[in-house]
Amino acid sequence: MATLQYEQLLDSFLERAAQQEASDLHFTVGRYPTMRVDDVLLPISGTNLLTPEDTEVLASIIMPKEKKEVLQRDGEVDLAYHFKERARFRVNIYRQRSFVSVAMRLIPSKIRTMEDLNLPPVLHEFTRKTQGFFLCVGPAGHGKSTTLAAMIDEINHNRADHIVTIEDPVEYLFTQDRAIIDQREVGIDTLSFNAALRAAFRQDPDVVMIGEMRDPETIAAALSAAETGHLVLSTLHTNNAAQTIDRILDSFPGEQQGQVRSQLALTLTGIVSQRLLPRLEGGRIPAAEVLIATPAVRNLIRERKTHEIDLVIETSIDQGMLSLNRSLADLVKRHEISFENAELYSLNSSELRMLVSQ
Numbered sequence: 001m002a003t004l005q006y007e008q009l010l011d012s013f014l015e016r017a018a019q020q021e022a023s024d025l026h027f028t029v030g031r032y033p034t035m036r037v038d039d040v041l042l043p044i045s046g047t048n049l050l051t052p053e054d055t056e057v058l059a060s061i062i063m064p065k066e067k068k069e070v071l072q073r074d075g076e077v078d079l080a081y082h083f084k085e086r087a088r089f090r091v092n093i094y095r096q097r098s099f100v101s102v103a104m105r106l107i108p109s110k111i112r113t114m115e116d117l118n119l120p121p122v123l124h125e126f127t128r129k130t131q132g133f134f135l136c137v138g139p140a141g142h143g144k145s146t147t148l149a150a151m152i153d154e155i156n157h158n159r160a161d162h163i164v165t166i167e168d169p170v171e172y173l174f175t176q177d178r179a180i181i182d183q184r185e186v187g188i189d190t191l192s193f194n195a196a197l198r199a200a201f202r203q204d205p206d207v208v209m210i211g212e213m214r215d216p217e218t219i220a221a222a223l224s225a226a227e228t229g230h231l232v233l234s235t236l237h238t239n240n241a242a243q244t245i246d247r248i249l250d251s252f253p254g255e256q257q258g259q260v261r262s263q264l265a266l267t268l269t270g271i272v273s274q275r276l277l278p279r280l281e282g283g284r285i286p287a288a289e290v291l292i293a294t295p296a297v298r299n300l301i302r303e304r305k306t307h308e309i310d311l312v313i314e315t316s317i318d319q320g321m322l323s324l325n326r327s328l329a330d331l332v333k334r335h336e337i338s339f340e341n342a343e344l345y346s347l348n349s350s351e352l353r354m355l356v357s358q
Contacts, residue, residue, distance in 0.1 A: 006057045014083045016044055017106055023141065025089070027055050027102040038278055055100045059093045062102065070187075071095070080107075080169035080185075090171055105141075107171045111153045112146070118285050119147060120327075122292070122320040123272065127154045130206070132269035132293075133226035137238045142276045143286060144235040145171050145211070151233060152209055156181060161206035166196040168211055179207075186211075197221035201228075210234040216251045223260065226267035240324065240347070241271040241291035242309040245301060265301040268293040273324065275345045277337045285336050287345060289313065289324040329355035 001009075013033050017025045022035035029052050032043035062081050063071065070077040076094035081104065083089065090105040114123055126134050134151075136144045149172040155161060156179040163179050168186035182203070190196035193210060194217040200208055213219050213234050226232040238244040245264065252260050271291040276284040291297065291313055300308050313321045328342040329352055339356060346352040 001054075001057075003057065003061070006054075007061055010058055010061055011083070013044060013047075014087065014089070014104075017104075018083070018087045021106075023106060025102075025104040025106070027058050028096075029055050029099040029101070038282060038284060039276070052099050055102060059100045059102050062091060062104075063093060067093075071100075078169055078187075080171070085109075088171070088173070090169060109173075111149050111172050111174065114147075114150045114154065117143070117146065117150055119150065119274075120272070120288050120290055120322055122290055122322070123147070123151060124154070125292075125320070126270050126272075127151050127158070129231050129269050131226060131229045131231050131267075133223060133264070133267040134231070134233045134269050135236055135244060135271045136233070136274065137236045137240070137244050137271060138274045139239075140237060142274055144274070147272065147274065147286075148209060148233055148235065149174075152181075152207070155179060155207055159206075162204055163207040163209065164200050164203055164205040165209040166190065166193055166200070166211060167209075168193070171211070193218045194221055197225065200225065205230060207231045207233070212236070219248055219251060220260070223263040223267055227263055232267075238273070240273045240289055240310075241313065242306045244271050244273070245306045245309070261301060261304070265298045268298070268301070275324070277328075277331070277341050277345060279336055280338060285331065287324060287327040287331055287337075287342075288322060289327065290320065290322040292316070292319060292321055294319060325352045325355055328352055329358075332356050 017035050020037055022037050024036040026034045027050055029050055032049060033047050034041050034043050067077050067079050071093055079091050081089045081091050087109060088107040090107055092103045094101055136147045138144055152163060153174060156174055157177045159178055161179045163181045165183045170183045170185045174181045184190050184196050186193060198221060208225055208230055210222055213222060213236055222232050222234060236244055238247050249257050249260055270293055273289040274286045276286055279285045296312060314323050325346055325348060328346055331337045332339050332342050342352060343349045
């Protein structure tokens with residue numbers, strides 16, 4: 001097949017993904033081109049099984065020259081891909097069993113509001129902060145980047161701030177409103193998250209958004225930025241608030257953990273942990289755990305009692321906190337999701353059953 005035919009084929013796949021609002025698109029040798037729609041993997045109808053040549057050429061069309069060199073050297077590469085004026089994709093191209101595979105995440109062109117996303121209203125409070133450290137956590141593919149984009153865009157429309165984002169790759173493209181927004185891509189605009197964060201101190205930012213905290217150096221720089229009067233927002237692949245705090249502390253050597261604990265207790269504003277669940281009427285809807293860094297929470301962090309945080313969340317509903325089980329139970333009672341799906345995501349199914357029956 002000629003390259004032009006492959007380009008037309010790729011366009012048809014991306015068009016289908018955009019039309020059906022797929023979250024992801026996969027090209028793997030020996031499988032049909034596959035979309036993820038409402039969290040279910042579906043082969044694209046009318047297509048053939050992909051050969052090694054197919055995935056190699058499709059990947060080659062997507063990658064600029066410098067990214068091909070990274071794939072050759074490292075065996076995987078991240079990039080963003082623009083599909084006409086229709087959509088953008090966050091792409092990971094990687095080798096498996098010596099073949100090339102492609103995973104593409106659809107990034108909607110329109111940044112949705114927190115109301116559009118059905119996020120807890122308390123998240124508006126975090127966007128009004130002028131300094132501190134906010135984290136959105138959860139498994140991969142459960143909307144963390146989308147939540148942060150909604151929060152950044154809310155700041156953009158309400159405050160005359162300087163916002164610097166550090167991403168790998170840049171995902172949502174913001175249209176500047178009241179804020180100045182500079183979006184820096186790791187590997188193109190800067191060498192690393194850590195280097196970009198250190199440089200940010202000289203760029204007069206009010207708000208810094210870090211796509212992902214991948215190493216202790218980046219976490220330390222983020223805490224320092226929050227400590228020195230900036231609002232810092234980021235993500236981590238953790239399951240809940242208590243685990244997030246432990247993961248941050250455990251990423252540092254023992255002799256540094258005391259200082260990091262103090263910084264975290266001082267700067268943390270909140271942690272939102274979210275899961276996207278299949279909606280009964282189609283699509284997906286988030287269930288969320290919300291931790292607000294009250295004086296009681298800060299003391300638990302200082303005193304190494306993070307195991308008590310779950311209880312604080314459960315007993316602080318009046319302060320805006322929310323447990324994952326209460327969020328799941330509420331969605332079941334509103335007939336948004338099935339009890340069976342809620343139970344799959346619950347960490348305590350017997351408590352969930354009790355909350356649903358109340």
